Structure formats: structure tokens, C-alpha cells
Amino acid sequence: MSFPSFPRILRRAIGPCLLGAALLLSASAGAAERTADPKAAPNDFLEAVANNMLDAVKADPKALQGDPAHIADLVRRYAMPYVDMSKTTRLAAGRYWRQASAAQKDALVQAFTGTLIRTYSGAFTRVTSGTQISLLPFRGDPKAQDAVVRTTISQPNSSPIGVDYRLEQTAEGWKVYDLNVEGIWLIQNYRNQFASEINRSGIDGLIAALNTKK
Template sequence: MNFPSFLQTLRRAIGPCLLGAALGLSAASAGAAERTVDPKAAPNDFLEAVADNMLDAVKADPQALQGDPGHIADLVRRYAIPYVDMNKTTRLAAGRYWRQASAAQQDALVQAFTGTLIRTYSGAFTRITQGTTITLLPFRGDPKADDAVVRTTISQQNSPAIGVDYRLEQTDAGWKVYDLNVEGIWLIQNYRNQFASEINRSGIDGLISALNAKQ
């Protein structure tokens, strides 16, 4: 089955180095002390701390820098996934089919989709360069609102800047990322089309199997 991911599609469009940055990397020096991530801070401050810690962790791990997928996946699980609301991301990607799934199927789908995103994020992190930078743009929304968009631009030497937006939701635990936009392409919308196609072909269980087959 051909099940191209959001990030695989973007890789062809904007290149792997910028894509790694788009997933949450900023220009932080290797070896810097790990920043405290405060999910209840201002949206820009929260996202910047997560981004800095992720990049520092990759730079500090020789095997991750060499592109070892297992090491990179471990770093993604530790430094990125805790700040992503995978339940909401999966629910929105599944759309109306989410309500048709049993509780067990919903749990299995969240786990399968989490694995898919970890794998694709890890693939992007294998191409980090010292010249990749991310600039957080001035925050335009209300930091006290329940939903916010943090806008950034990604810069790479000899390449045009790329606009990346992160959509965050205020939860009881603070801010959580649940969607990503790269140059007008939203992750959830992209996967919603793919999920619907697979569910129509082979049902919820078929979608879960297809995602797990890519692990």
C-alpha cells in the first residue's frame, strides 16, 4: 500500500535540512544547558524552549548526528512528543471516522499514528546542519486564549526562508502542539485525506494496520 506521509511529501518540496528545522529546531549551541520547558509560559517562549532542547540533544548525541534512527527516535520521544497532543492530532486527522471507532480502536490508532510521526520526524532530524536557524515571529494572538498559532521562519544558507506555523491548544497541563503548517500545508488536513481513503478501502482496523506496517 502506498501511504506517503506529510513529511515525506514536504521533503520533496523544501528539502530535508529545512524540514528538520521545521519540526522544531532552533539555532542553539551544542552542549548548552537544557532549558526548562514551561507549558504555561507564553506560547512563543514555550515553543522556543522545546525547540532548543531538541536541537541540543541531537547535537550532543554522536550517533544521532550520524543519522542513527533509533537514537533520533529516542530523542524525539523524550524532547518533542511529550509536548504534542497526539490524541487530538489523531482525532482531527480521522475526522468523522473517529466517532465510528471503538475506544480500543481509538487507542490503537493514536499509538500507530504516534509511531508514524516519530519515524518521519526522526528521518528529518538526520540532516541537521549548523547553518539552519529558526526565527520566532512576533506573537499576534492572545496568550490567554485556548488556541494559538506560533509563527516562525526557517533559514538555511543559500536557500529561501520557509514559513512554518505551529498550532497550540491550552490544556490543563498547559500548551500542547497539535498541528503544523509548512508553507500552507497543514499536517492534519494532509493526513485526513489519506486516512479517509484508507478507511473507505479497509476500515479503521485496516488504517491501523497500514500505519503499523510502516514502523
């Protein structure tokens, strides 16, 4: 089984030279790493994480050469600590999450994490000096438990792409758990595909499918 819809939308949003929808913001390579404070205002938090991620990619020769394993390591270091993959996976699994054993839940989170890292690592190979991601004015309540941070991705000779990030306030501060590319939310897209695979081959079948997806 494959999970084509969201990765395809992601690649279309990227375009031939456009950076994928990830926790990035345009910045000059070599800038000093910023402190990403999960307890700051949502836009400030995301901006710091984003700048650090893009700086790391632009400053790393192997990443700029498109080395997927190397880029995946950068994603794990700079982006994944600020993503709540347990919540993302639980919401994507929907009602089937309650049917899973503790071991299956752990395995599903790990498998889905690997799928998303592979998806975004492929996007990071398209970083160029012309890539820019801008934060839009924050519309919500920064003291709320749930917030949406809106961004636009732009590239010369391409139309801007809107990408929204949904964050939850946790005991550790803000965590990203969902994103919207071109009007399609990641969790909703994968929920339909997860349900289809679970109905066909069970939860273990879904875990196997995610682990074999390259």
C-alpha cells in the same frame, strides 16, 4: 498503502541540508537544558522546547551520524511530551473517530504517533551547524485557548521555509497538535488519506497500514 504527501512536503522543505519541520530552534550544542514551561506564553514555551531538542541532537554523536532509532528516542524524549497526539489523531480521523471502539482509538493513536516519529526522525538526520529556525512575532492572544506560533527555517543557499505550529491550552498547559509546512496543514493532509484508507479497508485497515509504513 503509503502516506506520501506530507512527508514529501516535509522533505522538500528540509532540502538537502535543511532541518525538518519539528520542534527545533537554532542554538549552540552543549547549552544547558532549558525549562519548558507549558504555562508560559506560547512563543516562550515553544522556544524552550525547540532549543532543548536541537541541543540534544547536536550534542549526540549517534544522532549526528543519522542513527534513526537513536534519533527517534530523542524525539520521544524532547518533543512528544509536548504534543497532544490524541487530539491530532482524532482530528485527522474526522467523523470516523466516532465509529471507532475505545481499543481502536488507542491503537490508532499509537500507530499514528509511530508514523510521525519516523517522519520527523528522518528529518533530524539533516541537522547542520548552519540550520536556523526563528520565531516570528506572536500575533494572537497569549491568554486564548488556541494559538498559532509562526517560525521560519533557514539554511545557507536556500530560501526560508515558513512553518506554523498550532497549540491548545490544556489543563497541563500548551500542547502542540498541528503544524503547517509550505501552506499544508498536517491534520488536513492526513484526514484525506485516512478517509480513503478507512473507506477501503476500515479502521483496522488504517491501523495496519500505519503500522507497516516504514
